[in-house]
Amino acid sequence: xxxxxxxxxxxxxxxxxxxxxxxxxxxxxxxxxxxxxxxxxxxxxxxxxxxxxxxxxxxxxxxxxxxxxxxxxxxxxxxxxxxxxxxxxxxxxxxxxxxxxxxxxxxxxxxxxxxxxxxxxxxxxxxxxxxxxxxxxxxxxxxxxxxxxxxxxxxxxxxxxxxxxxxxxxxxxxxxxxxxxxxxxxxxxxxxxxxxxxxxxxxxxxxxxxxxxxxxxxxxxxxxxxxxxxxxxxxxxxxxxxxxxxxxxxxxxxxxxxxxxxxxxxxxxxxxxxxxxxxxxxxxxxxxxxxxxxxxxxxxxxxxxxxxxxxxxxxx
Amino acid sequence: xxxxxxxxxxxxxxxxxxxxxxxxxxxxxxxxxxxxxxxxxxxxxxxxxxxxxxxxxxxxxxxxxxxxxxxxxxxxxxxxxxxxxxxxxxx
Numbered sequence: 075x076x077x078x079x080x081x082x083x084x085x086x087x088x089x090x091x092x093x094x095x096x097x098x099x100x101x102x103x104x105x106x107x108x109x110x111x112x113x114x115x116x117x118x119x120x121x122x123x124x125x126x127x128x129x130x131x132x133x134x135x136x137x138x139x140x141x142x143x144x145x146x147x148x149x150x151x152x153x154x155x156x157x158x159x160x161x162x163x164x165x166x167x168x169x170x171x172x173x174x175x176x177x178x179x180x181x182x183x184x185x186x187x188x189x190x191x192x193x194x195x196x197x198x199x200x201x202x203x204x205x206x207x208x209x210x211x212x213x214x215x216x217x218x219x220x221x222x223x224x225x226x227x228x229x230x231x232x233x234x235x236x237x238x239x240x241x242x243x244x245x246x247x248x249x250x251x252x253x254x255x256x257x258x259x260x261x262x263x264x265x266x267x268x269x270x271x272x273x274x275x276x277x278x279x280x281x282x283x284x285x286x287x288x289x290x291x292x293x294x295x296x297x298x299x300x301x302x303x304x305x306x307x308x309x310x311x312x313x314x315x316x317x318x319x320x321x322x323x324x325x326x327x328x329x330x331x332x333x334x335x336x337x338x339x340x341x342x343x344x345x346x347x348x349x350x351x352x353x354x355x356x357x358x359x360x361x362x363x364x365x366x367x368x369x370x371x372x373x374x375x376x377x378x379x380x381x382x383x384x385x386x387x388x389x390x
Numbered sequence: 391x392x393x394x395x396x397x398x399x400x401x402x403x404x405x406x407x408x409x410x411x412x413x414x415x416x417x418x419x420x421x422x423x424x425x426x427x428x429x430x431x432x433x434x435x436x437x438x439x440x441x442x443x444x445x446x447x448x449x450x451x452x453x454x455x456x457x458x459x460x461x462x463x464x465x466x467x468x469x470x471x472x473x474x475x476x477x478x479x480x481x
Contacts, residue, residue, distance in 0.1 A: 144479075196479035219479065251479075276455075284398050284476055289435060292446025292477040306455035308448075308473060 081113045082156060085123055086231045088112060090239040090357065095324040096337075101353045102344050104337075105240060106327060106360050107232070114148075114155045114179075116330075116362035117232075121254050122152030124227035125216040126160070135214050137161055142213045144168075144203035146196050146388045147176035148362060149218050149252075154183035165213070167203040169195050171282070172388050175366040195283035195388055197293050218252045220296030228258025236357050237263065243270055244347075247340040247358040249332050249390060250274040250306065253298040255359060260302040274306040275339035277314065277332055277390035307342065309335035311384045315372055317341070318364070319380075330362040331372055332390030361390075393421055395472040397432075404432040418449065419462035421472065436474065437462070446477045 078084040088111040093104040109117035129135035140163040143153055150166035157164040164185040168176070171192035180187055188206070190198040200219065207215040218224050232255060236243060246263060248255045253274075260272040286292065300306075311331070318334030321327045340358040347354040364373060371383030392412040397405050405411050411429060415421035419437075426433035436447050442461070443449060449456045450473045456464040466472065 194478075200479050274455075278473070278475070281399050284400070284478055286400055286476050286478070289400060289444060289446050289476055293479040294446070294477050295479070300457060303458065305458045308450045308453050308455065308475070310453075 080159070082123060082159060084113055085119055086112070086235065088235070090236065091327075093325050096320065096341070098341075098344050098348050102347045103355055104340055104344060105243075105355060105357045106321075106325075107236060107357055108327070108360050109232075110329065110360055110363040112152075114151050115365070116148040116152065117255060117359060118148035119152040119155075120227040120231055121218055121221075121224040121252070122149055122216075123156055124223040124230075125218065125221050126153070126156050126162075128221070128223035128226075129214060129216060130160075135162065139163070140165060140210075140213045142167070142203055142207055142210070142215045143218065144190075144196065144199040145218070146199070146251075146390075147172050147180075147366070150185060150187075151176065151179050151183065153216070154180050154185040158184050165206075167199045167206065169199050169388055171195075171386055173367055174369050179366070192386065193282055193285035194291075195279065197286065197291065200293060218254065219293075222297070224252055224254035225258035225261070225297050228255050229262045230258075232359075233259040233262025233266075237266055240355055240357060241267075242355045243267065243357050244352075244354045245271045245273060245340075245343050245356040247273045247275060247336055247343060247356060249336050249359065249361055250276040251332075251390065253295045257297050257299060257302055264302070271304045271343075272302060273339055273343055274303050275336040276306060276308050277335050278308045278310045279388065279390075280311070280385040282386045283388065307339045309338045311389060312377070312381045313338045314389070315380050315384065316377055319373070319377070322364070327360060328364045329360045330364050330367055330390075331384065333358075333360045333362070335390065336361070392468060393466055393470050393472060395421070395425060396474065398475055400476060401432060401435055401474065404429045404435070414468070415466060417462065418451065418456055418464045418466055418472070421466055422462070448475045448477050449473070450475070 314335035
């Protein structure tokens with residue numbers, strides 16, 4: 075069934091497509107879960123809609139309410155779309171080093187943006203949002219980093235969709251941001267298909283983003299449970315961009331840069347499986363399309379030029 | 391040959407501002423001890439009094455998070471690349 079009463083109801087049910095060119099052998103195959111096929115074009119629609127509906131259900135969110143959220147972009151865009159449909163006001167706290175497309179989309183959907191300093195990245199956005207929430211107790215901060223509805227959306231949606239489409243799955247690879255996707259899908263797979271390896275790909279940004287004043291300002295999302303992961307890789311902008319371009323050149327999939335980081339980790343897993351002589355069906359997440367990152371310059375010119383353009387940007 | 395260790399901005403006060411240092415050891419713990427003899431004080435920023443990695447410090451050997459490979463007991467060898475980063479928010 076592909077008919078829906080509204081855009082929001084069309085959430086999920088995204089395609090899982092094979093990668094005939096990038097899969098190393100016919101025994102070790104890669105599969106891309108195309109989350110750019112969601113209502114606003116990213117996987118964050120799942121968490122955003124789930125968090126709004128959970129807050130409506132428990133009475134925290136009433137008509138006309140103001141929603142506040144720290145976000146580097148996609149969650150904000152998803153929330154802005156739903157908030158406007160349902161008559162809420164949205165204020166996003168966003169690091170200033172995020173792409174111009176994200177700002178334009180947020181404004182188009184009617185959200186208000188409060189910028190947080192580039193140095194410190196999303197840590198600063200979280201700190202600023204927490205400060206604003208304390209000053210405005212009537213605002214509702216959904217707080218994607220600690221909201222169980224975020225992980226639950228993937229336990230209820232992403233996980234079952236993948237297992238239904240590919241019962242032979244051996245590995246699941248996704249990006250580590252709020253950790254919601256990995257936590258929810260892992261919990262589902264461990265209950266329904268134990269033995270599937272769950273691997274996190276974490277973007278490694280330029281130095282500016284790690285500009286904390288001291289180590290104790292570090293941040294670990296409240297949703298994160300390392301017991302639900304089997305391994306975790308840090309992927310820098312060069313590798314992420316190389317894979318993003320390979321994905322469009324070899325498979326025709328035009329994805330955002332965080333997807334390149336995830337593909338890099340997935341290909342690393344695939345190499346190990348080939349070396350070990352095992353069969354593998356490796357599912358990885360395509361978080362969003364590349365459209366919102368064109369202005370960064372990452373897709374133009376040589377790989378070196380593209381990577382240089384990303385320095386200091388929050389590209390995931 | 392040695393093991394290259396990338397140092398985050400916040401810890402470069404211990405390395406005279408250097409972005410990378412070199413050291414040796416058979417495990418990550420031994421490597422940290424070796425680096426601490428060259429750059430005193432850095433171990434205290436990475437490892438707690440109980441001998442565990444500090445909660446907000448992430449260490450990667452060849453890009454893999456050591457918390458999933460044995461933490462400070464993770465084996466290292468010449469030619470490996472070690473990256474130290476503070477834990478920051480994504481999303």
